[in-house]
Amino acid sequence: MRPSFVFVGVAAAIVCANAQWTVQFNNKCGHGTPLLLENGKTLSTGEPVNVSSGGVTTSTIAFLQTGHCGDNGENCTVVETTEHTAAIIGPTILSDISVAPPHKFSVPAGFQYHGGGQFCDGLHADCASASCPAAEANCQIIELDPHPPVTLEITFCG
Numbered sequence: 001m002r003p004s005f006v007f008v009g010v011a012a013a014i015v016c017a018n019a020q021w022t023v024q025f026n027n028k029c030g031h032g033t034p035l036l037l038e039n040g041k042t043l044s045t046g047e048p049v050n051v052s053s054g055g056v057t058t059s060t061i062a063f064l065q066t067g068h069c070g071d072n073g074e075n076c077t078v079v080e081t082t083e084h085t086a087a088i089i090g091p092t093i094l095s096d097i098s099v100a101p102p103h104k105f106s107v108p109a110g111f112q113y114h115g116g117g118q119f120c121d122g123l124h125a126d127c128a129s130a131s132c133p134a135a136e137a138n139c140q141i142i143e144l145d146p147h148p149p150v151t152l153e154i155t156f157c158g
């Protein structure tokens with residue numbers, strides 16, 4: 001039984017390398033426009049959106065455009081998310097909050113994962129001030145394919 005179990009696990013992980021997650025914004029600041037960008041392309045201006053890796057490494061940035069942020073989130077608090085397609089353990093979705101140059105603390109920001117399995121659900125990080133420590137969380141989706149739905153909720157002024 002043991003060898004066939006291992007085979008099934010690895011096969012599922014390879015299929016699972018196509019990760020999809022939903023990004024959802026919660027803007028409690030009362031102003032500004034949440035933006036989600038992938039390589040400079042706008043994926044969302046505040047509405048929920050599905051992001052799919054298509055099997056390649058995918059990176060997005062999210063920030064609250066208050067009129068003071070550059071086109072790529074310069075001078076503003078930015079939530080960076082990178083999906084790594086690791087064949088053996090399945091995809092991992094790493095999110096962090098950056099206030100380091102060219103970014104800069106502008107508004108409090110936080111994120112939380114909902115769903116995605118036991119190594120993902122509930123993971124969160126917050127950055128409430130310019131001196132927030134490295135805020136990151138690594139969501140690992142190692143469930144069988146299709147992987148459980150996972151939502152990345154990004155909150156501003158939470």
Ligand SMILES: *[C@@H]1O[C@H](CO)[C@@H](O)[C@H](O)[C@H]1NC(C)=O
Nearest residue numbers: 020021022047048049050149
């Ligand atoms: C994201 O995909 C799921 C499952 O395919 C679907 O139910 C949901 O409506 C989609 N959400 C958006 C915002 O497109």
Ligand SMILES: *[C@@H]1O[C@H](CO)[C@@H](O)[C@H](O)[C@H]1NC(C)=O
Nearest residue numbers: 068069070071072073074075
């Ligand atoms: C960031 O802020 C500095 C100082 O206010 C300003 O000179 C610079 O143009 C800003 N950068 C962007 C990309 O908006």
